[in-house]
Amino acid sequence: MKLDRMIGILSVLLQQDKVTAPYLAEKFEVSRRTINRDIEALCMAGIPLVTEPGQNGGVSIMEGYKIDRTLLSRTDMQAILAGLKSLDSVSGTNRYAQLMEKLSAGSSSLLAGDMHILIDLSSWYKDSLSPKIELLHNAILTGRKVSFTYFAPKGESKRSVEPYDLIFQWSSWYLWGWCECREDFRLFKLTRMTDLQTNEVFERRAVPLPDLSPERIFPYMYQVKALIDPQYKWRLVEEYGPESFIALPDGRLLFSFGFMDKTSIISWIVSFGGGAELLEPKELRQEVLKFAERIQEKHLQS
Numbered sequence: 001m002k003l004d005r006m007i008g009i010l011s012v013l014l015q016q017d018k019v020t021a022p023y024l025a026e027k028f029e030v031s032r033r034t035i036n037r038d039i040e041a042l043c044m045a046g047i048p049l050v051t052e053p054g055q056n057g058g059v060s061i062m063e064g065y066k067i068d069r070t071l072l073s074r075t076d077m078q079a080i081l082a083g084l085k086s087l088d089s090v091s092g093t094n095r096y097a098q099l100m101e102k103l104s105a106g107s108s109s110l111l112a113g114d115m116h117i118l119i120d121l122s123s124w125y126k127d128s129l130s131p132k133i134e135l136l137h138n139a140i141l142t143g144r145k146v147s148f149t150y151f152a153p154k155g156e157s158k159r160s161v162e163p164y165d166l167i168f169q170w171s172s173w174y175l176w177g178w179c180e181c182r183e184d185f186r187l188f189k190l191t192r193m194t195d196l197q198t199n200e201v202f203e204r205r206a207v208p209l210p211d212l213s214p215e216r217i218f219p220y221m222y223q224v225k226a227l228i229d230p231q232y233k234w235r236l237v238e239e240y241g242p243e244s245f246i247a248l249p250d251g252r253l254l255f256s257f258g259f260m261d262k263t264s265i266i267s268w269i270v271s272f273g274g275g276a277e278l279l280e281p282k283e284l285r286q287e288v289l290k291f292a293e294r295i296q297e298k299h300l301q302s
Contacts, residue, residue, distance in 0.1 A: 005028050005030070005038060006038050006041060006042055008027075008028060009024055009028070009035070009038055009039070009042065010042065010047065012024065012027070013049070013059065013060065013061050014061070017060060018052075018058040018059065018060040019058050019059055019060075020057070020058045020059070021035045021036060021039075021058075021059060023058075024059070039051070039059060047061070048061065048062035049061060049062070050062055128191075129173065129190060129191065132173075132190050132193060132196055133166060133173060133190070135196060135197075135198065136163055136166055136175055136190075136196075137166060138198070139163050139198045140163045140164060140165070140166070142198075142201070143201050143202060143203075143204060144163075144198045144199060144200065144201055144202070145160055145161065145162055145163075145198070145199040145200055145201075145202050146160075146161050146163050146175075146177075146196060146197065146198055146199065147159065147160045147161070147195075147196075147197055147199055148161075148188075148193040148194065148195055148196040148197070149193070149194045149195045150188060150192055150193060151192045151194070152192065153261070153263075157181065158181075159179060159180075159181055159188070160179075160180045160181070160199070161175065161177040161178065161179050161180070161186070161188065162177050162178040162180075162202045162204075162205070163175055163176075163177040164176055164177050164178070164204075164207045165177075165207075165210075167187070167210065167212070169212055170217075172189055172190070172191065173189070173190040173191075174187050174188060174189055174190065175187070175188045175190060175193075176207075176210050178205065185207070185208065185210070187210055187217065218260055219260065220257075220258025220259055220260055221258075221259070221260060221261060222258065222259045222260075222261075222262070222265060222281055222284075223256070223257075223258055223280065223281075224255070224256070224257055224258070224259050224265055224278070224280065224281070225254070225255065225256050225278075225279040225280040226254075226255045226269065226276050226277060226278050226279055227248075227252050227253070227254060227255070227276065227277045227279060228245065228252065228253040228254075228255050228272065228275065228276050229252060229253075229272070229275035229276070230247075230251045230252060230253060231275065232253075232272060232275055232276070233245075233253060236253060236255060240255075240257050244256065244257050262284060262287065265278070265281075265284055266284065266287055266288050266291050269288055270288065270291060270292065270295075
């Protein structure tokens with residue numbers, strides 16, 4: 001719709017000092033002529049836009065002009081405030097609450113009523129995680145390398161990383177940065193870091209967006225099939241979704257899902273006690289049995 005596109009153009013101009021008409025045309029998938037008409041319409045609506053010709057020209061908002069915040073609806077403002085409030089749950093500070101007060105100043109009519117979306121991004125590791133987030137965030141802003149000890153399934157290692165982004169995904173916090181050890185961009189889980197410290201300033205490089213698809217981050221090597229007792233349906237729904245299994249006539253659940261490695265398969269099956277039977281991969285059935293026998297031996301010895 002034209003109105004949505006015009007609001008979108010205005011949003012772009014508020015975030016960037018100057019943009020070109022071809023850029024806007026490509027972004028909103030319309031012709032340059034259409035963008036020119038939209039710009040004229042915005043000017044007629046009282047938004048002072050400046051168009052500069054030439055190689056370094058473009059479209060910008062007149063310097064010093066302020067746009068009335070009532071462009072944001074009550075729903076828009078409440079969504080923004082809910083997101084800001086959630087960040088305080090991570091940092092353990094009230095800096096975002098203070099920002100909320102600045103945003104809401106003079107706009108009490110927009111914030112009337114309760115907010116029914118409550119977001120808490122903190123974790124069981126909040127006491128140790130919040131300082132890491134603060135340190136990494138400051139390192140990103142100041143362009144300083146970070147070093148830490150990293151614990152991964154393949155072992156423990158010392159890493160030196162150029163930090164670029166903090167990412168909250170899969171219920172956990174990650175750092176996206178250039179790893180000097182691997183000479184490539186890598187994703188690091190914050191809870192696996194210890195001895196974290198900042199180091200020298202680095203020269204920023206072009207940063208690609210991380211591929212956060214489950215297939216890329218958690219590539220599975222084994223297709224697992226298992227029979228699960230019905231009392232554990234809640235676990236399958238919560239951890240893998242209702243599409244991960246089908247109910248059999250006898251009430252048991254036929255589960256099918258991809259796993260990354262043997263260790264996670266065995267530990268997952270054993271976690272059900274006697275409530276799960278591994279069907280595939282068949283070669284792991286014997287390993288599950290041996291694992292259970294080792295546990296039995298340990299407990300018999302004690």
